[in-house]
Amino acid sequence: MILPIRAYGDPILRARGSAVETDSDELQRLIDDMLETMRGAEGAGLAAPQVGRSLRLFVANLLPAWERLPEADRLEIPPQPMVCINPVLIQESEEDMEFEEGCLSIPGLYEFLWRPDRVRMRYLDRYFEEQVIERNDLLASVLQHEFDHLDGVLHIDYLSPFRKKIIKRPLKKIASGNVDVKYPMQFREGAAK
Numbered sequence: 001m002i003l004p005i006r007a008y009g010d011p012i013l014r015a016r017g018s019a020v021e022t023d024s025d026e027l028q029r030l031i032d033d034m035l036e037t038m039r040g041a042e043g044a045g046l047a048a049p050q051v052g053r054s055l056r057l058f059v060a061n062l063l064p065a066w067e068r069l070p071e072a073d074r075l076e077i078p079p080q081p082m083v084c085i086n087p088v089l090i091q092e093s094e095e096d097m098e099f100e101e102g103c104l105s106i107p108g109l110y111e112f113l114w115r116p117d118r119v120r121m122r123y124l125d126r127y128f129e130e131q132v133i134e135r136n137d138l139l140a141s142v143l144q145h146e147f148d149h150l151d152g153v154l155h156i157d158y159l160s161p162f163r164k165k166i167i168k169r170p171l172k173k174i175a176s177g178n179v180d181v182k183y184p185m186q187f188r189e190g191a192a193k
Contacts, residue, residue: 003037003051004186008106009175011188012049014152017056020085023128027057031083031126034059038081041183043104044142047149050105052186056086058146062139078125078133087123087147091134092116099141101155107181109170113158115144 006012020027030053038046038059045060061081069077097117102110118136121143125131135143145155156167173179177187 004184017150045146083126085124091120093118
């Protein structure tokens with residue numbers, strides 16, 4: 001089932017998610033719904049808070065970036081799409097790289113920001129088996145972006161004060177539901193669009 005994506009301004013996007021304690025039919029349904037929602041919105045990733053669940057869980061589809069990798073690097077990517085339960089960033093590079101990022105909760109607003117260009121993340125897959133992924137470039141950006149959602153951090157939080165001032169008006173429009181998207185959204189007033 002496709003779920004409405006919470007829009008900028010919804011308080012759940014600023015809350016720290018709770019750890020997923022156990023597997024359940026409900027959790028597996030949520031994972032399936034998140035994967036379907038991500039595909040329907042044509043996103044690279046989707047975190048549980050974005051669909052109204054304050055859990056440390058995200059899904060990601062790294063295939064578009066995978067196709068651009070050299071053949072040898074492709075073997076290091078887990079089967080896609082991937083499910084990350086209770087992820088932990090265990091290493092970040094000191095070198096940063098500039099990435100252009102967008103967010104399904106903040107449609108139409110793409111921003112350039114600096115992040116570590118390589119990360120190592122430990123997580124549980126949907127079968128609760130421990131996995132580790134180490135990635136750089138665009139793949140690192142996707143993993144960090146989705147991980148941030150679990151701590152109530154949005155990509156726009158990394159912008160300079162000057163840039164934050166410039167995007168204030170578009171953010172206000174998004175929060176009030178004045179946005180044209182091809183996927184269902186829920187705004188803080190509670191009206192899905």
